[in-house]
Amino acid sequence: MYTVCSVKPRSRMRPDEIAGLLRRAVRERLLVPGQPLNQDELAKRFGVSRIPLREALRTLAGEGLVVMRPGIGAVVTELDAEELNELYGLRLQLEPPLAEWIVARARAEDLEELEGILARISSLGEGNLEAWANLDYLFHRRVAELSGRRHSLRLVTQVLNLIEPYSRLYVHLVGPEHHLVSEHEEVIAAIRAGDARALEARMVRGLESARRRLVESASSMDEDVDLVSLLGGDEDAGTG
Amino acid sequence: MYTVCSVKPRSRMRPDEIAGLLRRAVRERLLVPGQPLNQDELAKRFGVSRIPLREALRTLAGEGLVVMRPGIGAVVTELDAEELNELYGLRLQLEPPLAEWIVARARAEDLEELEGILARISSLGEGNLEAWANLDYLFHRRVAELSGRRHSLRLVTQVLNLIEPYSRLYVHLVGPEHHLVSEHEEVIAAIRAGDARALEARMVRGLESARRRLVESASSMDEDVDLVSLLGGDEDAGTG
DNA sequence: CCGCGGCCGGATGTATACAGTGTGTTCCGT
DNA sequence: ACGGAACACACTGTATACATCCGGCCGCGG
Numbered sequence A, B: 001m002y003t004v005c006s007v008k009p010r011s012r013m014r015p016d017e018i019a020g021l022l023r024r025a026v027r028e029r030l031l032v033p034g035q036p037l038n039q040d041e042l043a044k045r046f047g048v049s050r051i052p053l054r055e056a057l058r059t060l061a062g063e064g065l066v067v068m069r070p071g072i073g074a075v076v077t078e079l080d081a082e083e084l085n086e087l088y089g090l091r092l093q094l095e096p097p098l099a100e101w102i103v104a105r106a107r108a109e110d111l112e113e114l115e116g117i118l119a120r121i122s123s124l125g126e127g128n129l130e131a132w133a134n135l136d137y138l139f140h141r142r143v144a145e146l147s148g149r150r151h152s153l154r155l156v157t158q159v160l161n162l163i164e165p166y167s168r169l170y171v172h173l174v175g176p177e178h179h180l181v182s183e184h185e186e187v188i189a190a191i192r193a194g195d196a197r198a199l200e201a202r203m204v205r206g207l208e209s210a211r212r213r214l215v216e217s218a219s220s221m222d223e224d225v226d227l228v229s230l231l232g233g234d235e236d237a238g239t240g
Numbered sequence C: 001c002c003g004c005g006g007c008c009g010g011a012t013g014t015a016t017a018c019a020g021t022g023t024g025t026t027c028c029g030t
Numbered sequence D: 001a002c003g004g005a006a007c008a009c010a011c012t013g014t015a016t017a018c019a020t021c022c023g024g025c026c027g028c029g030g
Helices: A015-028 A037-047 A050-063 A081-095 A096-105 A108-122 A129-146 A150-174 A179-193 A195-218 B015-027 B041-044 B050-063 B081-094 B098-107 B110-123 B129-146 B148-174 B180-192 B196-222
Strands: A066-070 A073-077 B068-070 B075-076
Touching: A015 A037, A015 A050, A015 A150, A037 A050, A037 B075, A050 A066, A050 A073, A050 B050, A066 B098, A073 B148, A081 A150, A081 A195, A081 B081, A096 A108, A096 A129, A096 A150, A096 A179, A096 A195, A096 B041, A108 A129, A108 A179, A129 A150, A129 A179, A150 A195, A150 B081, A179 A195, A179 B041, B015 B041, B041 B050, B041 B148, B050 B068, B050 B180, B068 B180, B075 B098, B081 B098, B081 B148, B098 B129, B098 B148, B098 B180, B129 B148, B129 B180, B148 B196, B180 B196
Parallel strands: none
Antiparallel strands: A066 A073, B068 B075
């Protein structure tokens, strides 16, 4: 029993939009890793038949966000600590090289937008873990988008989306990392200064520390910890 | 009018298999970049209805191999010289770091398989451009697979598949590069020696020279050259 | 002669209906 | 009471049929 999006669409939703909402649902842990996705249920929520819904799932499968097993259906991709480590390695390979493109293309309005996101992060209270995680994701994504490198961005986004459910779980476990605000400020400063080296170095350091934190955390919770309760799961988990 | 696969399947083909055949068809330029894909036609060829075929197309769309435009349909992804350059940059970021994993995991049987591929390449005559390109692709893919890094491999494969139609076009234009055989021999030697540094260096050099050759070639043929005739296209292109 | 608007063929996109399959349960036998 | 097999349900997977939309052709008017 999960809630993805009960909004009634004005016109019939297209598979691309459904895929977008599903991506967000996976990132935000409305659909958790390992969870089987009931096609009838999801199709009803989106107000379409199973055909366009299945096409959206296939798109996500192509991006690696879900796996479709014949006769079983789609399941949200599960990652272990080793895979998370690998994915952070990919971010380290993919994102820092974008620095020179980012500083070359960033405009004043782009910087303003980033500062706006950062301001919204700073103004959040302690309780808004969801909003905090959403804005942090948005910040990183926007920075990468500034590079204007289409294919790099495609891959980076795929990796970000795969990591995000676990990153968000980590945030829920230990709370938001307030020192990241200063990291983000340094990123903006480097872009404004046009200093690709500084930006690259800042991205590397941020990614390495994030990798260390998240992978250690993931290793310690060795797969069979009941994480659902920590997220305020309201299942009737009674044993009958 | 194109020929992908007329083989009659023993049992009904599943979308994953269809996607695999479509990937190969794109790589081998049986479906060329920019080409609109007629769903009825393809579905008939694979012996299925349009539903599973469309799902296969969505998977490829998730991987970036095709783009689906609403109301228009699927079109094989087209790349310009700048994008090819970017994609080779991605290979340079993604593949060389796999070297240490490759030398750590490669077994004797893996080396034998690579040598077998190389032997088949060496034994090819001048005319077998298709076979040559297939084996070269296979060699690079197998090397990457040896790393055993699932997610890196996913991304590398996506990039390889995107590049391959253009790489193959280049091969058709200038013929196979026989010096690549010695490159491949060096790769095998580095793996056998367990020398990750040498393997990494060899990969970097090979990728950089391939990038230079292909991007220059792609830049010179500025989009509107009639490339079809060079590939032995047998269209009735008469204006009558 | 050229430009434009409405029709028409064809292809895409989707809902419905049905076939196939995996899963959980129940009932029987031991 | 326990193990196993068969049933039943539910869900996935796909074919058919229909609505929708794009593109080209023809005919009209300037």
